[in-house]
Amino acid sequence: MKKFIIVILIILNSVFFIKASDFGSSIQQKELEWGGNFQFDTRLYTESSNNELISGLDLDFNLSYSGENSEAEAVLNYNSKDDDIKxxxxxxxxxxxxxxxxxxKKKIVWGKGDKLHVVDNxxxxxxxxxxxxxxxxxxxAQKMIKLDYxxxxxNFELIYLPEFEADNIPENGRWVPEEMEKLNNFEDELYNYGMNLVNNGFISLNELGKIRNEIEKEVRLPEYEEFKDGNIGLRYTNSIKGFDFGISYYNGRFKRPSLNYEVIRDIQYSISESTPEPDINNLTExxxxxNPHYDTLQVFGAEFSKIxxxxxxxxxxxxxLTEDNEGTDPEIKNNRIGWIVGGDRNIGLNNLNLNxxxxxxxxxxxxEIKNNEKTYYIINGGQQIPVIENIDVDYDDERNYLTNxxxxxxxxxxxxxxxxxxxxLVYNIETEDYLIENKIEFILKDETSLELRYVLYExxxxxxxxxFDKNDFAALNFEYNF
Structure with missing residues (x-):
């Protein structure tokens, strides 16, 4: 936060050297406006054993102030799930x-896709x-300094982000993804192994507590708060005779973490009863x-739209572009390419639109991902059996390295x-899993709407x-804008 304030002061200091004529000579009455959005959402999870019913309240309160050559805006949010105002x-x-x-602090969307992007980083x-x-x-929303020229x-955009913030991945609840479940299971394995050591008298509860504290410290994701860790975004957009286009560059980090999966495999086999020589001495080391971390990343992007x-x-x-150009480092994500193609058109029947x-x-x-393997040994019937495990952070069980x-x-x-x-319909072509959402919205009176929907995962x-096959739900959403 300190570096963010320093950069702000530098920029504001330079502003004083701009001629007063740039602001205009007339005086305009300043205006303060307010408004907001109220939503009440109720979900019935139809696949749960007890037909779980959950309701939530979400309230946004907007304050905006406009002068002749300036404006300010603040959006306060209350969500009953967190029971907090932010x-x-x-x-x-x-x-x-x-x-x-x-x-x-603001949200910025880059790209021409319709709520689907590869350049929005x-x-x-x-x-x-x-x-x-x-x-x-x-x-x-991110803290930022943004210049539009x-x-x-x-339009040329320059964005400086003094702090890095990662995606918010839930660690518990209905929407915990598979990769987080695996890490949770790994932690459970360590805990159960530790309790087994205590029960068999190898270590005391006090010693186990120290080991757990050490583990929690080492698996904690780093915070990137130094000046050199700031992220930068550049973008140029234009429109020529109905052809909208843009190019962009982002220098920052992946929003999802990476870590050393070789260590996880080593520990899992080390504490397994089926390994020849379980090793408890080097567990903490x-x-x-x-090495949990967020890989550095550069993204070179282009975007287009036209009828x-x-x-x-x-x-x-x-x-x-990552730091592993050869793809040989199992701890760092490989380079990759991404694309979005599509469009929408009115069909001509009533107001039907297909997107x-x-x-x-x-x-x-x-x-190189497939080659990042390591051989372990387990005991079966008195014999050592080799087991080959892949230790690459990009490894996919189905070997799907192209996804559509x-x-x-x-x-x-x-x-x-x-x-x-x-x-x-949202459909993964290679893995054949999908999401279907059916909904209908009724516009009532005075900026009020009622929406019914059903979401199915398969x-x-x-x-x-x-x-999330067991998370199908029916929902009713009431919304009022003021």
Whole structure:
């Protein structure tokens, strides 16, 4: 936070050297406005044994202030799940002749995709409710300094993020992903092994407590708060004769952590009763090599949109560059490429609109991933049996290093857009798991709406959507804007 304030002071100090004429000479009355959004959501989890019913309240309160050459906005949020009030967004913006300066906490979306992106790398994502809420609502606002410079129809953006913040991955509850479940199971294995040592008199409870404290310290993810850890984003967008395009560059980190899976495998086999020589002496030392971290990352992106043959076409392309160009380091994610292609079009029947997008990710150097293996030995029938384990952070059990996600939406509206039915399909082509959402929204009076929806998850248990096969739910959402 200290470095953020220092950078702000440097920029504000430079502002005083700009001529007063840049602000304009007339005096305009300043305005303070307020508004907000109230949502009440009730879900019935239809696959749970007791038909679990959960209700939640979400309240946003917006304050905005506008002057002749400046504006400020703050969004306060209350969520009954956390039972806490937080600053969702808060920033001020100064307007000069052909550039704007924004300082504060804000959500920024990059890319031409429709709520589906590969170049949108500024803000992390909150997965505590998986993908059950709107794309922008899932984003976590970041402290930033943002400069917009306008050249004709073009816009050049420069963003500096003094602090790194990762995706919010739930550690417990209904929406814990598979990778977090594996880490939780690993912690349980360590705990059970420790209690076994205590019960058999090898160590005392006090010694076990010290070991647990050491483990918790070593597996804690690092915080990147030094000035050199700041993230930078650059983007240029323009529009020429109906063709919208942009290029971008992001220098920061992956929002998902990496660690040394060789250590996890070593420890799992070391504490297993089926190993030849269980090793308890080096457990703490080995855990220090877990090295949880967020890999450094550079993303080179491009984006396009244009109406082609009546289709609102859009595309994004990105190259993700890590520090492991050869793909040989099992602790660092490999380079990869990503793309978005798709568009939407009115069908011509009532107000039907069909929107289809495809998102692809290809992890490079997959042969190197497959080669990052290690042989362990277990005892079976008095004999040592070799077991080969892959220790690469990018390793996939199904060897899927090319993934394609199709998102399709069919929407309509009736009665002067007061009744809006919609069906959404999100389908992983390689793993054949999917999400289907059926919903209908009724626009009532005075900025009030009522929405009914049903969300269904299907697929194998180790897939993105199949892991939540038991989380199908019906929901009723009441929303009021004021």
């Amino acid at each position: 600053l969702e967004e808060g920033y001020f913006r100064l307007f000069y002749g052909n550039f704007d300066l924004l300082i504060g 500024i803000n992390p994502t909150d997965y505590s409710d998986f993908v059950n809420i709107d794309y922008l609502d899932r984003k976590i 306008y050249i004709g129809n073009g 080995r855990i220090r090599d877990l 082609l043959l009546g289709v609102n076409s859009r595309a994004e392309f990105a190259y993700f 289809i997008q495809l998102k692809g990710i290809k992890i490079l150097n997959e042969e 996600l199709m998102v399709a939406k069919l929407s309509d509206s009736y009665n002067h857009e007061k009744i809006k039915p919609e069906i959404d 697929g194998d248990g180790n897939t993105r959507f199949g892991q």
